Amino acid sequence: MDTVLVVDDDPAIREIFTAFLTMGGISAIAVSGGRECLDLLSTRTPDLILLDLMMEPMDGWETLREIRHHPVAGQVPVMIVTGKQPVLADILQYGGMIEDFIGKPIEFGKFVACLPRTLEQIRDLHQITAQKKEAGTDPALIAEYIHLLHLVRVTQNLIRRYKDNSWADRISLKKQEERLASLHTLLGFPDRFLIWDERG
Amino acid sequence: MPPASVFIVEDELIEAEDLRQTLEKLGYIVTGIARSGESALESLNTTRSDIVLMDIHIAGRMDGIDTARRVRTLHKIPVIFLTAYVDETTLERAKVTEPYGYILKPFDERELHSVIEMGLYKHRMEEQASENERTIRVLANAIPDAVMLLDHSRQVLALNNAMEYRLGRIPSEGGEGPAHLPDHYGISESILSRLEETIRYGRTLRFEEQAGTDWYEISLIPITGPDPDHFRVLVQYHDISDYKRLEEQLKTEGITQIEHNMEQFQILNDQIRNPLQAIMGYVNLDCVYYRQHIMEQIGLIDNLVSCLDHGWVESEKVRKFLLRHYRDNPDEGPETPSVTGHGGGRG
Numbered sequence: 001m002d003t004v005l006v007v008d009d010d011p012a013i014r015e016i017f018t019a020f021l022t023m024g025g026i027s028a029i030a031v032s033g034g035r036e037c038l039d040l041l042s043t044r045t046p047d048l049i050l051l052d053l054m055m056e057p058m059d060g061w062e063t064l065r066e067i068r069h070h071p072v073a074g075q076v077p078v079m080i081v082t083g084k085q086p087v088l089a090d091i092l093q094y095g096g097m098i099e100d101f102i103g104k105p106i107e108f109g110k111f112v113a114c115l116p117r118t119l120e121q122i123r124d125l126h127q128i129t130a131q132k133k134e135a136g137t138d139p140a141l142i143a144e145y146i147h148l149l150h151l152v153r154v155t156q157n158l159i160r161r162y163k164d165n166s167w168a169d170r171i172s173l174k175k176q177e178e179r180l181a182s183l184h185t186l187l188g189f190p191d192r193f194l195i196w197d198e199r200g
Numbered sequence: 201m202p203p204a205s206v207f208i209v210e211d212e213l214i215e216a217e218d219l220r221q222t223l224e225k226l227g228y229i230v231t232g233i234a235r236s237g238e239s240a241l242e243s244l245n246t247t248r249s250d251i252v253l254m255d256i257h258i259a260g261r262m263d264g265i266d267t268a269r270r271v272r273t274l275h276k277i278p279v280i281f282l283t284a285y286v287d288e289t290t291l292e293r294a295k296v297t298e299p300y301g302y303i304l305k306p307f308d309e310r311e312l313h314s315v316i317e318m319g320l321y322k323h324r325m326e327e328q329a330s331e332n333e334r335t336i337r338v339l340a341n342a343i344p345d346a347v348m349l350l351d352h353s354r355q356v357l358a359l360n361n362a363m364e365y366r367l368g369r370i371p372s373e374g375g376e377g378p379a380h381l382p383d384h385y386g387i388s389e390s391i392l393s394r395l396e397e398t399i400r401y402g403r404t405l406r407f408e409e410q411a412g413t414d415w416y417e418i419s420l421i422p423i424t425g426p427d428p429d430h431f432r433v434l435v436q437y438h439d440i441s442d443y444k445r446l447e448e449q450l451k452t453e454g455i456t457q458i459e460h461n462m463e464q465f466q467i468l469n470d471q472i473r474n475p476l477q478a479i480m481g482y483v484n485l486d487c488v489y490y491r492q493h494i495m496e497q498i499g500l501i502d503n504l505v506s507c508l509d510h511g512w513v514e515s516e517k518v519r520k521f522l523l524r525h526y527r528d529n530p531d532e533g534p535e536t537p538s539v540t541g542h543g544g545g546r547g
Contacts, residue, residue: 016481083473
């Protein structure tokens, strides 16, 4: 059974998320903040972390940075689920480290229904990546590919969801997309990784 | 007014005595008679005289003209020349000493009187004028603003000490002639480009200029001069650095306040969405009949919050604008993603 860790300072959100996840056949753990999240990661490694941004004292981005430096759980996929509007500078800095940026409120039912497919895609990428590494592909290039894949996906999703946002028209992903495409061809990743659909 | 005192320089004893009697008859006090330039200068050191009657042709190393020049510079006493005959060369030399009058021998008593009176009057007027100039200079130097007067050919006619200091010129005591406006942090450039309007059309102009870390409000004020077709220009530098710094401080504080407000705004929106999210969750869990209606209402509230969000994004634009235009080093985020691709991500 897949395990999802919910990090949110609102107890109601934790409660409902847990209920829906469980109903969706997913094992759910919920913690109230960044510190608690990192503590938990020392003993358990979930398949996905759903991370809120506006938390005290440690906010979501700070938690994300800490997760990525975590000795055991540094590679756990993270999805941002927040009521805060995306800020361009944040997306540029962290977009390559997350699966998606989802704005509250969401329909829990739909969201949870999409999760198995998301987790499957994550595992798929993980698996292919492991194969590539084993086959002797340059790990630095792989890391760059994975980073760009996330950044481009997150940004395109945001541009689609926040059409009226002023920063959306200021962002230019052209160079990143070109680099991603050339790495994709160079490293020979399957084309399905470049197709992503609406979530949440 | 007490009778004027006259000093006589004349080597002919009889003529000197004749002159003294005439002068005393006219009501003057004769303070002394010298027979040579040297003894005249010596006597003038100890006696106070209002005017000197000087024979041009006197015995000794100095003639009357040399002596007059010394009297003028050392004692600042007006000199009237006396002579029976004078050639062109001597006359030219005499002119340079700027005599207060000229009396041909043999002199006429009335002529002597009028020339002396005219000389005394002219000297008094000159003293008064130089006193006025001193007063004006004191006033000009008393104001902290740097001021100077330019003529229509953009040459400096006069300037106060503050302006001399600003322009980096060494203060000089007149006689140097008009100087061209020297460059001062490029300010002269902006003055020169506007001068024409004031010189030709008599317009008063005011503008602000930065010089290093200082700010000035510069005024170009038309002044009527001898040329009817062109104005002279009074240039005034008023130091507004303190005012500018205060203004800058207010702007910075304003930006800080806006940033603070936007942060509050952001937190509030996030906080509104959380209960909204919770309601949505509970309704979906445990409400069948009214679920659709409640979800619609939640949708409306979410739209409102999104409007506020939009406001926040607009504020972000305002903030960027403010930072770009009012702060020295705008801390703008990158315009395009600058990702090198190694740090994060899953491997």
